Amino acid sequence: MDSIGQQSGAPANDIKTVLRQLRHGQTGCALTSFADLETRLVLRSDSEGFIAQERLDQLCQLAAKCFDLREVAAAALPREQTEGERDIPVTLVLGKDSGESLIFSKAHEQAREALLCRFNTPEGAEAAIAATEHTATLLSGVK
């Protein structure tokens, strides 16, 4: 895990700090995590209580599948519909049966890392999209 910091020169603790700041800055944010979608592992996280690593990795697998879905769906769109800026953040929003919401943000389409967050309410998630996209951009390329 610490290898992220070593590879990039950004200490892993800094990622943890950024995640904590993001979580505390948002209403009803229960979890912020930073994940590698290729290895499907959560690298760092900050949460209200303890969340087992395997649960976090399940979350990452879900995020990876959702981004796969995006890729497949976008590729099958009529060509004239897919033109546009590609270097902008991409955020997926998910609703759970419990009323909680998840946000998965990538700094841009090709990014292999994503910010995965869980919110207690859909409104909290909607309000946090800009902040998660900003943080995803900030952490992009840390690896």
Place this chain on the structure above:
Amino acid sequence: MTTRPLPTMNEVSTAQQPEWQARLARVARHQPGPMDDTLLARLLQAVDETILPRRLSVICAQSTMATLVICHRKLVAMDVAGHPVHPETTAEAAVTFAAALGRLAHMLGTRPFSLRSAPCRVPAGDMRCASGNLKQALMQDAKLQEIPASPTLDPIEQVRQSALAWLETDQNCSNFVQGGDEKYSSCLQDSLRIARQIITSDRFLSDPIQWVAIPLSAELSLILRKTVHGKILAITSTETVRNLTISL
């Protein structure tokens, strides 16, 4: 279509016109905008004017929101968002159809719509309802109160109606029905393959995912939502998807 004066005894007389228009306006006040009473007025007019059997479709955002079968100046069958409206008795037909028209007006809100008329067969059954009866049913205060100030529309209907195109499938993803713009068919069918794995298998912290909103381009988003019997996928404008996700 003809425009002869309204002949039936159930028709509201000309003297009463301002009254029913005012009542329709009251129906409209429960809605977000002025399009709905135009819709109601146009549908009632279509009932008045149609003699040969016609299937009238209400189209919004390239989706059929409702169909009305009209014959001999009477409404004989209707469905809203693919759900047939079944009056229990002939006596109840006006009230049941009027309630469905009210629901339709709610669903449509302020969005633009168009009507498409096509010849059709008259369905079996003896439900017949003249526009006068429909107007009276719409005018009843009791019925007006049944239309909630802020309607909670079925989320699946909400998805279908705000979509440019949609695909609804059963639990096994073995059968599906599609609606809307055909140019998005392959996008929806390709998505179905991967969506199957996500909605049916993924769980996080022991409770499953109900819906996913995925931006595909600057203008378009994909909505994936669980339904009672399977799932629905929809291509929606990114503009409307944010509002939709809050209420999903």
